[in-house]
Amino acid sequence: MPKAKPLTDEERAVYEWQLWSPEFGEAGQERLKGSRVLISRVGGLGSVVAYELAAAGVGTLILAHGGNIKPSDLNRQLLMTHAALGTSRVQSAERRLKELNPRLDIVAVPENMSDSNAAELVAQADLIVDCAPLFQERFAMNREAVRQSKPLVECAMYDCEASITTILPGRTPCLACRHPDAPPHWRREFPVFGAVSGTVGCLGAMEAIKVLGGFGEPLAGRLLTMDLRTMSFRMLKLARNPACPVCAT
Amino acid sequence: MTVTVSYSGQVRAAAGVSDEKFEVPDGCALDQAVARLAAARGAALKSLLLDAAGRVQPALLLFVNDEQVMTGEARMLMPGDRILLMAPISGG
Ligand SMILES: [Zn+2]
Numbered sequence: 001m002p003k004a005k006p007l008t009d010e011e012r013a014v015y016e017w018q019l020w021s022p023e024f025g026e027a028g029q030e031r032l033k034g035s036r037v038l039i040s041r042v043g044g045l046g047s048v049v050a051y052e053l054a055a056a057g058v059g060t061l062i063l064a065h066g067g068n069i070k071p072s073d074l075n076r077q078l079l080m081t082h083a084a085l086g087t088s089r090v091q092s093a094e095r096r097l098k099e100l101n102p103r104l105d106i107v108a109v110p111e112n113m114s115d116s117n118a119a120e121l122v123a124q125a126d127l128i129v130d131c132a133p134l135f136q137e138r139f140a141m142n143r144e145a146v147r148q149s150k151p152l153v154e155c156a157m158y159d160c161e162a163s164i165t166t167i168l169p170g171r172t173p174c175l176a177c178r179h180p181d182a183p184p185h186w187r188r189e190f191p192v193f194g195a196v197s198g199t200v201g202c203l204g205a206m207e208a209i210k211v212l213g214g215f216g217e218p219l220a221g222r223l224l225t226m227d228l229r230t231m232s233f234r235m236l237k238l239a240r241n242p243a244c245p246v247c248a249t
Numbered sequence: 250m251t252v253t254v255s256y257s258g259q260v261r262a263a264a265g266v267s268d269e270k271f272e273v274p275d276g277c278a279l280d281q282a283v284a285r286l287a288a289a290r291g292a293a294l295k296s297l298l299l300d301a302a303g304r305v306q307p308a309l310l311l312f313v314n315d316e317q318v319m320t321g322e323a324r325m326l327m328p329g330d331r332i333l334l335m336a337p338i339s340g341g
Contacts (some may be wrong), residue, residue, distance in 0.1 A: 182308075192340055
């Protein structure tokens, strides 16, 4: 877990309104300041996670996302701008986040999560927020999060639906309990409104703030699903797979 | 007996509805109910619910009364049970 870092007077002023939150307070803020969060892809979902965590004062954000900005990113990837079309996504994200919170340390990694970099990236973080569009990236992150015993907030969306759970290794089912193999019907491109990815992005940021700040009840072993077409929300209980290839001991 | 079936993710689009009532024989197991649904609805839904061998698609997530049931786990249904069939999603 993160090491608390003392606040400056300037930081007390900036975060004043969240310091009023019961059970969080200055001790929680100091933990956020000492925290390092890895966000895998800063697209529709990860942009909003990163923006909220930057605003909340998480000390270090490690952003992993390959490629350059395309026009079709701009309906949802809120850290990307028209002026930056054709340039690096993580650099645009870093610039926008620093405008919001210049105290932030950002580690911009211009590549997506994979089997070859997951161990090293996860090792740098206290907590991971999974915002990747491909199951292979999610599996690499899950395997390392479980192996290194790091909390993993799993956010996902499709069309007007979204889901989120928080994996606490050793205490909850992991991603591979639910999906031992890549689902055959999933495709990298999918229908999406920015307001849907942004909704679950805010929820993911709140899970990270709670786990790192040491308050509230994370979605441990529970999958919150939502259909924003009808504004229906459901809380589902997840099962641990005793034969899970990743977390079964 | 009557159960309620809800669909989520790509199975929702294939089913054309988000939920419906469905009649199954008394003592019906969850995997049998999924097979009956696959037979009663179109090919698009069937391909998401069952694998090539006609078994419940291993990637499909199954819930009864908001609790996950592992694929392959024997689960008898009761009248009024709420089944949720969820295609995995990974959009980011
Ligand atoms: Zn597992």
